[in-house]
Amino acid sequence: MKEITKFGLLVAAVATAWAMPIGEPRVQGAIFEAFAMLHEYARDHILLCLVPAFFIAGAISVFVSQASVMKYLGAGASKWIAYPVAAVSGTILAVCSCTVLPLFSGIHKRGAGLGPATAFLYSGPAINVLAIILTARVLGLELGIARAVGAVAFSVVIGLLMHLFFRKEEEERVKAAAVLPEALEAARRLWQDGLYFAAMVGILVFANWGRPAGETSGFWYAVWSVKWFVTGFFALGLAAMLWRWFRKDELGDWVSSTWTFAKQIMPLLLGGVLVAGLLLGRPGHEGLIPSEWVETAVGGNSIRANLFASIAGALMYFATLTEVPILQGLIGSGMGKGPALTLLLAGPALSLPSMIVIRSVLGTKKTLAYVSLVVVMSTIVGFAYGAVF
Numbered sequence: 001m002k003e004i005t006k007f008g009l010l011v012a013a014v015a016t017a018w019a020m021p022i023g024e025p026r027v028q029g030a031i032f033e034a035f036a037m038l039h040e041y042a043r044d045h046i047l048l049c050l051v052p053a054f055f056i057a058g059a060i061s062v063f064v065s066q067a068s069v070m071k072y073l074g075a076g077a078s079k080w081i082a083y084p085v086a087a088v089s090g091t092i093l094a095v096c097s098c099t100v101l102p103l104f105s106g107i108h109k110r111g112a113g114l115g116p117a118t119a120f121l122y123s124g125p126a127i128n129v130l131a132i133i134l135t136a137r138v139l140g141l142e143l144g145i146a147r148a149v150g151a152v153a154f155s156v157v158i159g160l161l162m163h164l165f166f167r168k169e170e171e172e173r174v175k176a177a178a179v180l181p182e183a184l185e186a187a188r189r190l191w192q193d194g195l196y197f198a199a200m201v202g203i204l205v206f207a208n209w210g211r212p213a214g215e216t217s218g219f220w221y222a223v224w225s226v227k228w229f230v231t232g233f234f235a236l237g238l239a240a241m242l243w244r245w246f247r248k249d250e251l252g253d254w255v256s257s258t259w260t261f262a263k264q265i266m267p268l269l270l271g272g273v274l275v276a277g278l279l280l281g282r283p284g285h286e287g288l289i290p291s292e293w294v295e296t297a298v299g300g301n302s303i304r305a306n307l308f309a310s311i312a313g314a315l316m317y318f319a320t321l322t323e324v325p326i327l328q329g330l331i332g333s334g335m336g337k338g339p340a341l342t343l344l345l346a347g348p349a350l351s352l353p354s355m356i357v358i359r360s361v362l363g364t365k366k367t368l369a370y371v372s373l374v375v376v377m378s379t380i381v382g383f384a385y386g387a388v389f
Contacts, residue, residue, distance in 0.1 A: 026290075030279075030281065034274045035274070036277065037277030038277060040282065041317075045096070050262075050269075052200060053102040054262045056201065057105060057106035058257035058261060059197065060103070061261075063254070073107060073120075082119075083116060083119050083155075083156045083159055086112075086155070087123045087127065089120055098269055098317070098353055099125075101265055101358070102265055103124070104361070105265065105357075105361050107120065108361060113170060114169075114170055114366070115163030118159050118370055120155075122151075122155045122158055123152075126154065128348070132151075139331070143341060143344070150381050161373055162370060166366060188246075195237070196245070199234045202230070202234035203235055207228075207231045209227040271353075271356065272356045273317060276351065280312075294312055297312075298312075298339040298343075301339070301383065303379065303383055306338050306380075309339035309378075310346045310382070311375060313342065313345075313346040313347030314347070314350040314355075314371060327343060336386055337389050338382040338383050338385050341386070342379055343382075345374075345377070358370065358371075
């Protein structure tokens, strides 16, 4: 960064701090919301969501051979294999837009093609089976089906378009990967590594299993009621595997790789959460942008309403499953069905914090392309859905 740019940013920051109307109740409330959201994020997501995700990303970087990633997810892999694998992998994890980032960064670093990697990036938070079921039960069957179909299609289409837009760069990545040295022979059998990763994914999934809203019985509630026993089972299994199957130097490499992802991603995420809280506040609370503006802007089924819902959803941070009660309140305030679907397709998959981290992995140009695809496609599909229903 040029010195004049740094100076300009410093002057802008000082001028903003100097001119800030700190005495205004809305500004004071927004500052409180920024730190309240940061507090909730740290309390509810870092230990159970991000920490397991960082360890999985570190394990991918150290223990998954680049040849395997290139075979199934590489730019030269069969599209009939790569995109279903990416979509299914993301679906199994069922994580939020921030928790998927270390995993996305890990597979991209190991050589996954841009298309399959971005398909995985979208599918993780968007194709959440429990969230789709909750959408159908609370907001209506047709909206739940539309969300499921739209999210699956989006993950594949966005991945294919990202590959098409940046095909030349992907071809260069393939050539560079072709001359990389072969990895050393694995110290464990394939089934052992499979169980190791399954244990970590199990911890991530079940530790974050949310209680179904308003339910006291049924399959999802039954799983929630025993989630800590299941999580403990996976944790004990993982500990036994690490003790029996891994050398000390391998564990050191794993921890080192995990720390690399954590120090790269965590500061950007926390800064993004602060900004998101300042601008939009937490659900049910006010940031600098009044919630009335959002409710007024998403009424009806115009292109403007759908575009606003898409942009607002892309900027807001939704913890897993929270988008459903938020939408329930917005629909009760007059939100149209089209903008509701638009927000469901754009909101869980993106957030301001996630955009900041994606930029650090892919760069500005590819991040803008990815975000634009999500926003534009969500707007178009939401508008079409609203026109039909």
